[in-house]
Amino acid sequence: MDHAIDVCDLHKSYGTVEAVRGVSFAVPPGAVFCLLGPNGAGKTTTTEILEGHRLPTRGRVRVLGHDPARGQRALRERVGVVLQSCGIQDDLTVGELLEMYGRYYRRPRPAAEVVELVELRASLATRAAALSGGQRRRLDLALALVGDPDLLFLDEPTTGFDPHARRQAWSTIRSLCSLGKTVFLTTHFMDEAQSLADQVAVMVAGRVVACGSPQTLGGRDALPTEIRFRLPDGVGLGSLPALPGAALSREGAAVLVTTGQGVLATQALTAWALERGVSLAGFTVAQPTLEDVYLALTGGVW
Amino acid sequence: MSAATLAWRRDVALAAHQVRYEQRSFWRNRRRSISNIAFPLMFLVVFGGLQHGERIGARHDLPFIDFYVPGIVAYSIMVLAFGNLAIAVAAARTNGLLKRLRPTPLPDWAYVVGIVGSTLLAVAIASALLLAIGVAGYGAHLRLATLPGLLLTAVLGTVAFATLAIGISARISSPDSAAPLLAIVTLPMSFISDVFFPLTGAPHWLTDVARSLPLRPLADGLAAAFDPRTHGAGLQGADLRTLAIWCIIGGVMMVRSLGALSARD
Numbered sequence: 328m329d330h331a332i333d334v335c336d337l338h339k340s341y342g343t344v345e346a347v348r349g350v351s352f353a354v355p356p357g358a359v360f361c362l363l364g365p366n367g368a369g370k371t372t373t374t375e376i377l378e379g380h381r382l383p384t385r386g387r388v389r390v391l392g393h394d395p396a397r398g399q400r401a402l403r404e405r406v407g408v409v410l411q412s413c414g415i416q417d418d419l420t421v422g423e424l425l426e427m428y429g430r431y432y433r434r435p436r437p438a439a440e441v442v443e444l445v446e447l448r449a450s451l452a453t454r455a456a457a458l459s460g461g462q463r464r465r466l467d468l469a470l471a472l473v474g475d476p477d478l479l480f481l482d483e484p485t486t487g488f489d490p491h492a493r494r495q496a497w498s499t500i501r502s503l504c505s506l507g508k509t510v511f512l513t514t515h516f517m518d519e520a521q522s523l524a525d526q527v528a529v530m531v532a533g534r535v536v537a538c539g540s541p542q543t544l545g546g547r548d549a550l551p552t553e554i555r556f557r558l559p560d561g562v563g564l565g566s567l568p569a570l571p572g573a574a575l576s577r578e579g580a581a582v583l584v585t586t587g588q589g590v591l592a593t594q595a596l597t598a599w600a601l602e603r604g605v606s607l608a609g610f611t612v613a614q615p616t617l618e619d620v621y622l623a624l625t626g627g628v629w
Numbered sequence: 630m631s632a633a634t635l636a637w638r639r640d641v642a643l644a645a646h647q648v649r650y651e652q653r654s655f656w657r658n659r660r661r662s663i664s665n666i667a668f669p670l671m672f673l674v675v676f677g678g679l680q681h682g683e684r685i686g687a688r689h690d691l692p693f694i695d696f697y698v699p700g701i702v703a704y705s706i707m708v709l710a711f712g713n714l715a716i717a718v719a720a721a722r723t724n725g726l727l728k729r730l731r732p733t734p735l736p737d738w739a740y741v742v743g744i745v746g747s748t749l750l751a752v753a754i755a756s757a758l759l760l761a762i763g764v765a766g767y768g769a770h771l772r773l774a775t776l777p778g779l780l781l782t783a784v785l786g787t788v789a790f791a792t793l794a795i796g797i798s799a800r801i802s803s804p805d806s807a808a809p810l811l812a813i814v815t816l817p818m819s820f821i822s823d824v825f826f827p828l829t830g831a832p833h834w835l836t837d838v839a840r841s842l843p844l845r846p847l848a849d850g851l852a853a854a855f856d857p858r859t860h861g862a863g864l865q866g867a868d869l870r871t872l873a874i875w876c877i878i879g880g881v882m883m884v885r886s887l888g889a890l891s892a893r894d
Contacts, residue, residue, distance in 0.1 A: 379732065400736070414724030415726060418657040419654060427650050430646055470729070
């Protein structure tokens with residue numbers, strides 16, 4: 328099957344500044360693809376080239392089989408874009424805006440269905456100017472969805488959301504995927520990428536430094552497991568059972584066991600604790616988080 | 630019917646809907662509709678009341694009100710089609726509305742038809758109000774035979790100002806600074822263009838400057854409809870010609886600015 332987005336050796340220079348230096352990736356249809364990276368990494372430039380706002384200096388870009396630089400209407404019919412903070416006709420109501428933007432497309436999705444999807448039904452008769460920040464973001468999403476696009480660009484869709492609103496937005500985005508839409512997402516939030524993306528690409532200084540699923544990115548699945556717990560007073564590290572291949576260290580009051588054999592070590596430790604009647608307070612077993620991997624990849628600026 | 634014809638019909642309907650939504654936005658926004666409609670009305674009421682019954686000696690004893698009504702209609706057209714529109718389009722550009730529209734299938738021309746069409750409607754409503762108050766309230770003498778000239782002048786004047794407004798809006802960096810900036814252009818032009826008072830005894834070069842700008846030909850063309858010496862349909866060749874030239878200049882500026890508005894570097 329053809330890719331929804333195909334980028335091959337993309338370059339973009341502004342004068343002498345090279346913002347994008349040879350980026351390649353492909354997004355299969357129906358996938359959620361997430362572009363991560365620090366500010367100035369070239370994410371926005373790459374996204375704007377895909378959206379047709381900018382021309383590449385070099386390289387090949389295909390979006391749904393089209394060259395986005397040509398801005399063909401056939402492509403615009405099938406793409407929805409949510410940009411950060413974009414103006415709107417403030418004096419029109421949510422319902423009027425959905426009707427207005429719906430007319431731009433050949434096969435619009437009924438307004439009633441769209442407001443259901445973004446949970447804005449109660450605001451149908453509210454003017455855009457009177458919406459709260461979160462409602463306004465949901466309206467942005469609604470207007471990108473009203474053309475029933477096959478591909479959706481979301482630029483930091485939950486920036487400025489409270490935690491509850493973010494969870495809601497995530498569930499909306501997931502329901503879009505279940506409708507077979509392809510989603511191209513940029514975000515600063517690791518948990519967002521972790522929770523939504525099928526594939527993550529990390530951009531640093533104009534290049535993709537890692538690409539993969541959130542589970543395997545940067546060899547995350549092969550990294551050692553970390554087990555943390557606290558020992559009661561009077562019980563030293565020396566009394567712990569032998570853990571082959573594991574490294575023991577102190578992390579403040581806690582003990583940190585780093586091991587490639589997470590399951591075995593967990594079993595050995597818990598069996599030992601039960602046998603001795605020792606409580607292992609705050610016992611946790613964790614993979615390195617996507618954030619750990621990301622920070623390692625991007626040079627770990629804290 | 631061919632697919633191309635169908636697509637064309639669909640786009641024309643789309644442009645008509647754009648006009649409808651732009652109109653709705655305009656009238657719902659009190660700040661826009663009141664400042665752009667009420668000010669000229671206020672001028673008419675104040676000037677009409679002050680100079681009631683007086684005549685202009687230098688203009689073959691033309692009643693003052695027959696000078697004011699077309700002058701203020703011309704001023705109102707400039708306010709609506711130039712200042713109001715330039716600020717609205719500059720705002721749409723700086724607040725990202727144009728950026729939101731660009732990835733949608735809405736063609737550029739349909740957006741332009743929407744705002745220009747809506748401006749024509751607002752001008753029609755404002756002018757009808759001003760004419761009605763002038764004629765019914767102050768006894769201005771509108772000659773119905775000259776209506777074709779009046780209409781054509783008003784339409785050309787509106788299109789000229791609207792295209793110029795869209796053209797210069799690309800150069801307005803912030804809509805807040807636009808109002809005083811536009812006033813630097815519109816106020817002096819108003820003072821030399823026979824809209825608030827007749828410019829008698831002015832040096833020739835000043836009159837020539839005024840005649841080459843769009844406001845004076847618009848005011849003169851409209852004034853013909855109130856002048857007892859006007860014959861026929863009231864079509865003022867020289868004024869219409871100047872306005873047509875400004876429509877072309879505005880059109881070129883507009884098309885260029887649209888390129889700049891959707892710049893792809």
